[in-house]
Structures are given as C-alpha cells and as structure tokens.
Amino acid sequence: MRTFKQIKQLFAKAAKVSGRKTNNPVIIAMVGITGAGNSTLARALKRELGWAVIEKNKIRVVLREKGPGFTPQNTDEIHYAMLGKILKAGGNAILDSDFAEKTKRRKLEKFVRRHKAQILYLHLTCDMDVIFERMLRARYNPTTDIFASSAIAVREFARRLPWHYRWQESNGGEYHPRKFVIKFFAEVDTKRPAQWKKKIRAVSRHLKRF
Numbered sequence: 001m002r003t004f005k006q007i008k009q010l011f012a013k014a015a016k017v018s019g020r021k022t023n024n025p026v027i028i029a030m031v032g033i034t035g036a037g038n039s040t041l042a043r044a045l046k047r048e049l050g051w052a053v054i055e056k057n058k059i060r061v062v063l064r065e066k067g068p069g070f071t072p073q074n075t076d077e078i079h080y081a082m083l084g085k086i087l088k089a090g091g092n093a094i095l096d097s098d099f100a101e102k103t104k105r106r107k108l109e110k111f112v113r114r115h116k117a118q119i120l121y122l123h124l125t126c127d128m129d130v131i132f133e134r135m136l137r138a139r140y141n142p143t144t145d146i147f148a149s150s151a152i153a154v155r156e157f158a159r160r161l162p163w164h165y166r167w168q169e170s171n172g173g174e175y176h177p178r179k180f181v182i183k184f185f186a187e188v189d190t191k192r193p194a195q196w197k198k199k200i201r202a203v204s205r206h207l208k209r210f
Helices: 004-014 038-049 056-066 072-088 102-113 128-137 150-164 193-207
Strands: 026-031 052-055 093-096 118-125 165-168 174-177 184-189
Touching: 004 056, 004 072, 026 038, 026 102, 038 052, 038 093, 038 118, 038 193, 052 056, 052 072, 056 072, 056 093, 072 093, 072 102, 102 118, 128 150, 150 165, 184 193
Parallel strands: 026 093, 026 118, 052 093, 118 184
Antiparallel strands: 165 174
C-alpha cells in the first residue's frame, strides 16, 4: 500500500507536456454523462492532437486499490496537481471527467485563470438506449476499472442523470436533455462511431490552428 503523498507524487511525475504547444494553454473539459463516451473521445482527441489526458477515474482506481481510498477532495488534489504542472510548462490538457456541475466548472475556471489558460467545453450527447446497451455489454475489471460491474455503472448513470436530463410527462413520460448555461465549443453525438469520429477529426483540425 502507498500513502496519499506517494500516489500524488507518482501522478504528478507522470504529468508531462506532449503535442504542439499553443500561444496560451488550452484545456478541453468534457460535459457528458456516464456511458456517453467521455474516455473514448478523450483518447481520440489525444491521438489527433497529442495533448495530455488527465483521467480522474484512473486517479480514483489507484487511490482505491493501492492507497487510502478516494474522496472528492483527494482526487481533486491530484487532478489539479497534474493540471498545474502541465499548464506551468505551457502545455495543453484534455480532462477526462464530467463538468456538468456548475461548482465543478467554477473551480476549474478559477484555477486556470492563474495560468492564463483557455477552457473549451465539449458537450457529449447520446441516445439513452445506446448508453444502457454499452454499459450492460461492457466487461469491467474490478481491480482496474472504476466500475466493478455493469450494475455499478448503471447506478452511477442514474446518480448523474439529474445533471444531464430532466423528466417531462409528455408522450407518456420521457427524459429530455437539460440546457446548460455553457458556451460549448463543440457538441458531439456519440451514438454512431463513424459520425463522432468524423466530428472529432474536424474539431481537432480547428484546435490545431490555435
């Protein structure tokens, strides 16, 4: 077992600048519910841009499996230590996490202002039936994945549902996406792989001109 300090040092050491630098640091922050494809699209953007990806779930897994366990506070401390190191070096980052909550966005925005960085929010949407199918068909490794089973993934989806959807009694009752007070630099529907891959390539071409 490792101490929190040792795990924090491990992640901070791994946080390195990669890909082309921009005039000012750029951060891509995801807004997408569990199962919408946040991690998949973060990896796709990394392949296109070469920028560093900071995975909050990876931090949580290491704290859970090799350390004292994770909490929102100690996860954030490591997350921001990694981000701070990258921004100080003039690098860009892709944040593999969901920034639907206003308080979470405000904390990020306050942090990056000190580094004169720009935040670009990427909105991920997907048909709910497709999301459920993904979670139920996925194979989770209890020691390496944040979810130990499909049941836990579905539970997390339900927990975060109010941040992304609202219930309406029309047509016998259905969920509708919430409208965020966020200026998204791009919105990606992840239902069909061919379409979202095309959109990510277009988004990446735009970001390469920064």
